[in-house]
Amino acid sequence: MTVPADFDVRQFLPYLLNQAAEASSLEFQKVYKDKYGMLRNEWRVLFHLGIYGEMTASEIGARAQMHKTKISRAVQRLAERRYLTRNRATRDRRVEYLTLTVPGRKVYQDLKAIAADYDAALTEAMSHKDTAILRDLLARLALRT
Amino acid sequence: MTVPADFDVRQFLPYLLNQAAEASSLEFQKVYKDKYGMLRNEWRVLFHLGIYGEMTASEIGARAQMHKTKISRAVQRLAERRYLTRNRATRDRRVEYLTLTVPGRKVYQDLKAIAADYDAALTEAMSHKDTAILRDLLARLALRT
DNA sequence: ATGTAATAGTTGTTTTTGTAACTAACAAGC
DNA sequence: GCTTGTTAGTTACAAAAACAACTATTACAT
Numbered sequence: 596m597t598v599p600a601d602f603d604v605r606q607f608l609p610y611l612l613n614q615a616a617e618a619s620s621l622e623f624q625k626v627y628k629d630k631y632g633m634l635r636n637e638w639r640v641l642f643h644l645g646i647y648g649e650m651t652a653s654e655i656g657a658r659a660q661m662h663k664t665k666i667s668r669a670v671q672r673l674a675e676r677r678y679l680t681r682n683r684a685t686r687d688r689r690v691e692y693l694t695l696t697v698p699g700r701k702v703y704q705d706l707k708a709i710a711a712d713y714d715a716a717l718t719e720a721m722s723h724k725d726t727a728i729l730r731d732l733l734a735r736l737a738l739r740t
Numbered sequence: 741m742t743v744p745a746d747f748d749v750r751q752f753l754p755y756l757l758n759q760a761a762e763a764s765s766l767e768f769q770k771v772y773k774d775k776y777g778m779l780r781n782e783w784r785v786l787f788h789l790g791i792y793g794e795m796t797a798s799e800i801g802a803r804a805q806m807h808k809t810k811i812s813r814a815v816q817r818l819a820e821r822r823y824l825t826r827n828r829a830t831r832d833r834r835v836e837y838l839t840l841t842v843p844g845r846k847v848y849q850d851l852k853a854i855a856a857d858y859d860a861a862l863t864e865a866m867s868h869k870d871t872a873i874l875r876d877l878l879a880r881l882a883l884r885t
Numbered sequence: 886a887t888g889t890a891a892t893a894g895t896t897g898t899t900t901t902t903g904t905a906a907c908t909a910a911c912a913a914g915c
Numbered sequence: 916g917c918t919t920g921t922t923a924g925t926t927a928c929a930a931a932a933a934c935a936a937c938t939a940t941t942a943c944a945t
Contacts, residue, residue, distance in 0.1 A: 602856035604787045606875055608863065609768055612761035614805065614882035620754045634901080635758075642749045653923065660759065664903075667925060689910045689923040711747035717881065718753065725873055730751055732866060732874050737759035739862070779931075798893065810932080812895055834893040834940045 612736070623713050631702055632676075636661065636669040638706065641695070644679060645703035649694045651684075660737070678702060757881070768858050776847055777821075781806065781814040783851065786840070789824060790848035794839045796829075805882070823847060 604610065620635075627633040633641070643655045650658075652666045659666075670693060673679045678699030684690040695703060718726045749755065765780075772778040778786070788800045795803075797811045804811075815838060818824045823844030829835040840848060863871045 602852065602859070604791060604852055604855055606859075607855050608859050608875070609761065609765045610784075611875055611878040611882065612757060612764055615878040616754065616757035616761040618805070618882045618884050619757055623754055636902095639755075646749060651923080660763070662903080663924065664926090667923095668901090671925090687911070687923085691924080707747065707749055710749055710752050714747070714751075714753050717884070720880070721877060725877060728870055728873055729877050730753070730756055732870060733753075733756040733760040735865070736862065737756065737763050739763055781932095796893080807933080808894065809896090809934085812893095813931095816895090832893085832941065836894080 608736075619717055623710060626709050626713075627706055631706075634669065634672070636665045637673055640666060640669040640673060640693075641678060641699065641703055642707070644693060644695045645700065645707065649692050651690050651692060653690075655693075673699070753881075764862055768855060771854050771858075772851055776851075779814065779817070781810045782818055785811060785814045785818060785838075786823060786844065786848055787852070789838060789840045790845065790852065794837050796835050796837060798835075800838075818844070 624635065627635075627638045639659050639661065640655055643659055644650055647654075647658075652663060652670060655661065656663055656666050670679065670681070674681060677696055679693050679695050682692040682694070684692060721729070769780065772780075772783045784804050784806065785800055788804055789795055792799075792803070797808060797815060800806065801808055801811050815824065815826070819826060822841055824838050824840050827837040827839070829837060866874070
């Protein structure tokens, strides 16, 4: 709890993180927004289903650290667009299994490829070692919740 | 444009950045929200004025990369709470000089101290060298806009 | 001097988010 | 079986953000 008298708020980690997150999200956001009319939460749900296959809303919530209302609305919109299908579980009828449709998987593959390119562009000016450190620290910070 | 077939979207930098930003902002957000009823944009405006002293809204916008409507509304609320005063410039009467009041500066000092502690807690588990890399890369990513 | 464009900041309207309350289904104890 | 508590997901309402249009003032070219 020792507070250095000269602490510079411009170096405050949450501030830097938010700035970097906003700046780096902008360009890619335009892709899924303009090209597919998707919101960020929808893109997140989509890509979790793309990675893990069939999942329930709660499972997505646990993985993505998203609140259930966000997921509920994202799923609704993705279902309207026919990017995923919902299947009520027989064993526990509260639960719904979510699966990407063929068009949904196509969108996922497309966005994933664009994301890969964009990620490469973002890290272009960084050393391989530094980006590894960056990703590791970010993942750890994200888990801190 | 070489896309590795095995690109893992979970490692996508904007995603990691957003996750880390959200997680690390949460706790501190509670402080300025619960203790001072402030929004994030207000805290940002406040701390820019705390650092740089008298500024105009546009100057804050340029430094913080915030849109002018965000600043306008943040300034309004900070003025209502008497945390800052607005002074119309005589030379160019479109411009307003913003300055923290004594209570405003007090709030800034308090939040800054808490931020320092919190920053220390966040980086506790990281090596000094790694946090330096982290801050540097984040700052660079933020500038990329 | 006068019309046109640019800048500083505000306001209004629409989206999106956050919070809390809700329904439906299950689980466990009695 | 029946009450009580828990979980999955949805919906309603309030708060906040995004976006566009606006006013006032200055700058600049003719």
